[in-house]
Amino acid sequence: MDDITDWVLAVLVPLAAALAGALLMLAFRPRGDARLAERLDALAARMDEAAAAQQDRLHRTLAENAERAQDSARRIHERLAVIDAARGNLEALSGQVNSLAALLGNKQARGAFGEVQLRDMLADRLPAEGWAWQHTLANGTRCDALIRLPFPPGPIAIDSKFPLEAWQALRTAPDDGMREAARKRLATDIRRHVEDVASKYVCPGETAEGALIFLPSEALHADLHALHGGLVAEAARRGVYLVSPGTLWAVLGAMRALMRDVRLKAEAAALRREVAKLAEEALRLDRRVANLRRHHAESQSDMDQILLTTQKILSTAARIEAVEMEPQPAGRRAAE
Structure with a gap:
């Protein structure tokens, strides 16, 4: 802020001095010198424009500096909040350490x-x-x-x-x-x-x-x-x-x-025992299937024998049925 004030004074003091000199010259000039009056008026107008431009730049500079100051203050407040939170954490940690020590x-x-x-x-x-x-x-x-x-x-x-x-x-x-x-x-x-x-x-x-x-x-x-x-x-x-x-x-x-290895070994041993039991059941099933196959073969042979006997019986019955029974002569019957 002190730098801004020095800069404003450095700009405004020469302008004020020039304006004062121009007014003095205007006050002591001869009445008939119209050209000098016009020059002084033009100089005064330019000085007014320059002063207005300087004032506008001064306002912008002040506004920018105020914005930067506000931003710096905001960041400082944020950092203070972080520091305050860290301090609270340190106090809590200190209490926990004391509790642990106790x-x-x-x-x-x-x-x-x-x-x-x-x-x-x-x-x-x-x-x-x-x-x-x-x-x-x-x-x-x-x-x-x-x-x-x-x-x-x-x-x-x-x-x-x-x-x-x-x-x-x-x-x-x-x-x-x-x-x-x-x-x-x-x-x-x-x-x-x-x-x-x-x-x-x-x-x-x-x-x-x-x-x-x-x-x-x-x-x-x-x-x-x-x-x-x-x-x-x-x-x-x-x-x-x-x-x-x-x-x-x-x-x-x-x-x-x-x-885990011991449990896996125990489970593997149990699995092997179950597989051995399954193999025994498979052998038992194979023996039973062989017995069934043998019984089936014997039944088939018996069925074939029964069928053969049936065919013989049917053939004999057919021959018997085909025989013609004729009456025999009396002399032959007596002889017989």
Whole structure:
């Protein structure tokens, strides 16, 4: 707006000065100088036209600048609306993060959260008959879930109650000393929990030779492999495998494929048994058809014999009917 004002002043000031000079000359000119008066009138007319043109351009420029200012203000308002919506989303996300932190800080709520997550994944990836929830093993231990795989490898038990207190203390430790203490505590918790799962969740003859520990956090899974890779490998040698939501998703996909193969093999075996039964029925039908054919041939032979006997009887009857019975002489009858 300041640039427009300076431009207007730069245009109008020379015009005003020229107009003032012309009026002074007109006031002090001799009365008889008509030609000078005409020139001054023409100059005044041109100055009026120039001033009108400048005023028209000034109006157009002001209108264009006002339109651009309105468009800029509209875009600013739109961006402010987007920023306000993003701020609302950040506040909502912050509330959700705080809620999640409170949830993970409560041991019972954290356990329920892990169980719900595990159950949803099992229900989504496996058929209903392929797994059991809160299954009790023969040793009296109740596992969170049991995946019913055929032998081998056999049913696999899953635990979802991994202790997270030491890991949370490790992530929030303010100094190296507390961080080292939390790391040692985490190693102790891992070793104790793996020992507990290996002794209770692996039952020879009832389950597979291994079990799964479900970790409800990808960050926890990554930290355990990064900080305590040796303990994770030791747990695997004992048949206890730590899985995150991502790795469990892949494992359940492989288990579902195995269940599908087992079901297909069972259906193929049932189909082979039905085909064998059908083959037996076909052999039985062939024997019965052969017997029927033999009986039919014997019946046909009997019918031919009956027809031959009938023809003989008819022929004899015809000959008998053709014989003429004549009276014999008396002497012949006496002789006879």
